[in-house]
Amino acid sequence: MTTTASRSRRRLPTGTVTFLFTDVEGSTRLLEAAADRWPALLADHDRLVRDAITRHDGVVVKTEGDGFFAAFASAADAVSAAADAQRAITAHDWPAGLEPRVRMGLHTGLGLLGGDDYVGIDVHRAARISAAAHGGQVVMSAPTAALVDHDLPDGVSMRDLGRHQLRGLSRAERIFQIDVDGLDHDFPALRSLESVPNNLPVQVTHFVGRRRESARVRELLDSSRVVTITGTGGTGKTRLALQVGAEIGARFRDGVYFVDLAPVDDPDVVPSQVLRALGEDSAPGNRLPRDALLDRLADREVLLILDNFEQVIAAASVVADLVTVSPKSRFLVTSRGPLRIAAEQEMPLEPMELPDRHDPMGAAESDAVALFLDRAMAVRPDFAVTPENVAAVTDLVRGLDGLPLAIELVASRVRLLPVPEILARLDPARPGTGTIDLPERQRTIEGAIAWSHDLLDPPVQELFARLGVFAGGADLEQIERVCDDVDVDLLTGLAELVDQGLLRQVAAPGGRARFRTLHVIREVALLKLEAGGAGGAIHRRHLQAYVDWAEEVAAHVLGEDRSEWLDRFDADHDNVRTALDWAAVHGETDLALRLAAASWRFWQSRGHLYEGRSRLETVVSLQGGEPRNRARALEALGGVYWWQGEIERCVPPYREALAIQRRLGDQADLANAIYNAAIGQGVAAVTGGVTDEVRSEVFGLYDEGEAIYRRLGDENGLGNITWGRGLAFSDLDDDVPRAIQLFHESIEHYRRAGNEFGMGWGMFEVAIHSARRDDLETAWDYLEQGLALFAPHRDVSAVVLFLSLAAALAQAASDEERAARLAGAVRGLRNSSGAKIVDHEVTRIRGLSIDELDPTRPDLAPLYREGMEMSLEEAVASALGPTGDVRSAPGP
Structure with missing residues (x-):
């Protein structure tokens, strides 16, 4: 792409930005048809599109060939530019047969700059939305539609095209079409990956028969x-x-x-x-x-x-x-x-249709033989059912009772052996390979799995059995932890299991190597693990591996790479659940405490607070355990209570943890426990009553914690103490100017420590306390900065609080429609995440509230319901976008 001249003359908008992508459909064909007239034709196209963009206050960011990438501070301006560009292109006098058909896509999101260009998922999303359109069509995302719903230009309407899975995007997008009077309205279905929103896994083999x-x-x-x-x-x-x-x-x-x-x-x-x-x-x-x-x-x-x-x-x-x-x-x-x-x-569902052994020539028409043939050709393309092998194929699938999984497993053997030899080596009547209380056909399929298993060398058999402990698959790193002492090169063993159809390689966040077994095969692996007498030891190794892994992840989930680490945890959440369940049943108290404590920030950030609370309450009730591990689990439980808005409930576990850490004497752990206890005590006083005794205790704890962190040179800890002390000055002394000063200081501590989570919370407090002083300009500035940190990480618990602030600011500016939409988004996301801290007095803006908003009012109810249906990304775009009127509005 080339940077345009307008880029140097006009500053790229930031904050909430609407991106416009355009390109000519079938431009290669058009270029060939136009021949030497193409440069003039392209110049006319470029002029018409650029004029429409600049006339509506847009900035052309880049051009590439016949494509434009533009940015607008106003979603309504972006829609007007797209509509006018299509009108101008249609009205232009093009050479016969050389009329360009231009597709356009709009999306509103965070305008994050990386140098002199936009970066982030929203740019990618806008490009994919445009690529789904057809020539002459203008489409836009739900966040853009929400912003222009009541601000469409004359002669323009929009229609909902539903949700579509677009290439390169993990979630389906709700797409709207812009209809311009006098122009085409009817287009083929969007170029989405699927014509209907879905999460159906991509099938790597054909569906045969049935x-x-x-x-x-x-x-x-x-x-x-x-x-x-x-x-x-x-x-x-x-x-x-x-x-x-x-x-x-x-x-x-x-x-x-x-x-x-x-x-x-x-x-x-x-x-x-x-x-x-x-x-x-x-x-x-x-x-x-x-x-x-x-x-x-x-x-x-x-x-x-x-x-x-x-x-x-x-x-x-x-x-x-x-x-x-x-x-x-x-x-x-x-x-x-x-x-x-x-x-x-x-x-x-019965097994597949079986061939008649008395009609070999008709065997290929049966589902069972068709499946065997399809899967056999996948590993040996020249395989065919011939007069020489048809009887053996018929007997083989009949011996497997037509069970599809058994057929698929056995079909892989044609890579090594002709069918008659496979049949000779397979004993489908071997019921002893399965447990006697299973149905006969299941014993047969277990026999087929066991047959593939028995062809493996003993070390690979052991590897197969150990893989049964993993729920939902595992990364190579975790497999190494559990299986590093198996007497086989691990990658060689995994490759052999993949070849045998007993293991699958699957995509993993960050492009890492990840493997999983089919559910039925995993059950067989677990049976073999238990039969070998090593089940307990391997389950404990699995538990220990995920304790160490979760503690490593916990060290990263507050920094700039939060999304990557939270996604990694999400991929292995089922393994964490399995490990915690096994630990609780088998009395592994210390490991259970450590794993639950290390998991709590994931549960909080990604909205699993209900489950996190249940699991933490379970582990702290277990008997025994090292005091240090118990203290950390108690602090995690207190944190969950805090985020659920039950501040008074967090005080006892915080106090118990502090008492333990005072006995143990580790200074870093003690300082953290002091900070938690001070936070809990101070915030609980907001509703429980502020007394001189409480004030003295809280500030005394902060002084003690600060002294320790200064001796340790711990910038992150100093950020915590400074942030907490800011809350105390606000809540206990009502000294808002001093509180704001401390929140600014906390942001700098967190910045030096690389703690984006902490920086975001400092920004949130600056925003709400600035709003308390009627400084709405500063409130909006810090709201935007905080959301820019939290939204890309999909930290739903944090985003809920920022959206609540945005709704209150919109209400203060008498923008009731926007306030209603945002209030609905807060309610929906609060319910899904469990972050009821948003309802607590500590997060409210005194004198500024949306409580007087009536979501049942006929004109507001549809907007409130629309907000409740918004995704996190849609709600963020709605919160941030155009804020000029709100910024300049009088204070509450």
């Missing part, structure tokens, strides 16, 4: 709210459900979503898993996840695929409740047994 079964499931979903595909392990329940979801997903306005319950064995966690699959930024906090899920799906129209339900069958009532609250939705369940709820229609 035509009748697929048709039957579709038929049942037409007449039943819940269809449960039942059958033994390995019958292909999951694959069938995914295929049906892909086939009929377009019928459901709000999408089709796949919920993998394989890593879950606690029915209470099911609602959280469903919320996560729906694309929520976080699980609910101190609302029950079940309640949050019911609210989320009310009035929605989705197809929800719930996979591997048999191990959480007690959660069947959740499905029954969803049926009641979401009457337009359908629920497709896979399970080894039915849910036994009123709305359910069971569809037993």
Whole structure:
């Protein structure tokens, strides 16, 4: 791209910015057709687009070929520029057959500068939205639509095109089309990855056979709210459900979503898993996840695929409740047994159709043989069913009872052996490879897995068994911790397991190597681990590995790379859950305390406060444990209470932790405990009553903590103490000017320490205390800076507080529509994250409140509901964008 001349004449807008991307559809074809007329044609195109951008106060950031990248401080100006550009292009007198068709995309987000250019996900999102459009079409994101809904230029309207999964973006985007009077309105479907919002995993193999079964499931979903595909392990329940979801997903306005319950064995966690699959930024906090899920799906129209339900069958009532609250939705369940709820229609899935051994020539027409052929050709492209091997193939798939997983595993052997030799080496009647209380067919599939397993060298067999401890997969680093003493080169062993179909390599955050097993195969691995007598020792190694890992992650989740580390934790959250469960059952108190303490900032930042509270309360109730580990878990529990707005409840664990640290004497740990105790005591006094005794105790603790941190040279600790002391001057002395000074000082301490989390909280306090002094300009400046730190990390608990401040400032400026939308966003995100600290007096702006806003008022109710439906990104864009009137408004 080249930097345009206008770039040097005009400053790029920052804060909330609307980005516009344009390019000519089919420009290569047009260039070839235009030949030597192309330069003049392109010059006319460039002039028309540039004039429209600059006429509406936009800045051309870059051009590349026939494409423009422009930025606007106002979303309404951006829409006007796009509409005028399309009008001008349509009205221009182009040579016959050489009319350029220009597609345009708009998105509003954070205008973050890196040098003399914009950086960040919002630029990428704007480009992807534009790339989804067709020539002559203008589309925009939901944040932009929310800002221009009541400010569209004359002759322009917009329509909702629904949610679309765009290439390179992890979450579906809600897209709107801009219709300009006199121009084309009808265009093909957007160029999205999928025509319907979904999270269906990409299938790396063909779907073979099951035509009748697929048709039957579709038929049942037409007449039943819940269809449960039942059958033994390995019958292909999951694959069938995914295929049906892909086939009929377009019928459901709000999408089709796949919920993998394989890593879950606690029915209470099911609602959280469903919320996560729906694309929520976080699980609910101190609302029950079940309640949050019911609210989320009310009035929605989705197809929800719930996979591997048999191990959480007690959660069947959740499905029954969803049926009641979401009457337009359908629920497709896979399970080894039915849910036994009123709305359910069971569809037993039998093994695949088997060939007639007396009709070898017709064998290839059976589903079982077709599947074997497809998978065999994947590892040996020249493989074919021939007159020489057809009888062996027929006997092989019949011997496997037509179980798809068994067929797939055995088909991989054609890489090494001809089919008759495979058949000779496989004993499908070997029931002893499975437990006697399993159905016969499951013993057969276990025999097939065991057969692949038995071909491995003993060290690789041991590696396979140990991998069973990992829930939801694992990074190579964690596998090394648990399996480093297996007598085989680890990468060689993993590669062999992948080749055997017993292990899969999957994508991981940050591009790291990650591996996981299918659920049925993991069960076999666990059985072999226990049978070998090493189960307890390996589970403990797994626990120890994740304790060390979580403590490493905890050291990074406050810094500038927060997103990467929080995403890494999210990928292994199921392993942390499994490790904590095992530790609690087996009396590993110290490791449980350490793991829970190290996890709490993830639970807080990504909105798992409800689960974090439950797990921390469990571990601190365990018997025994080193005092230092107990103290840290108590501090974590106090932190969860604080974020849930139960400030008085956080004081006892903070005080107990301080008493422990005074006995132990480690200065860094003591100073941190002092800070926590002072914060809890000071904030609790806001509602409990400020006395001279309380004031003296709180300030005395801060003095003691500061002295320790100065001796240690700990800038982060000094930031904590300075921030806390600022709160104390505000809440206990009502000395707002002194408090603001201290918050500024805390920001500098945190900046020197590289603590972006702390910097953001210093900015939040400067913002709300500036608002208390009627300095709305400063309040908005620091609100924008704080959100620029927290929003890219998807720290929903923090963003809720900033949105609450933005709503209050909008209300003070008499911008009731914006205040209503933001108030709805605060309510929705607060409920999903559990960050009820937003309701506590300590975060309120005295004299400035949205309490008088009536969200039921006819003109405000739709905006409030719209806000409740906003994603975190949409709410941030709505909060930040155009603030001129608010900044200049009189104070409260």
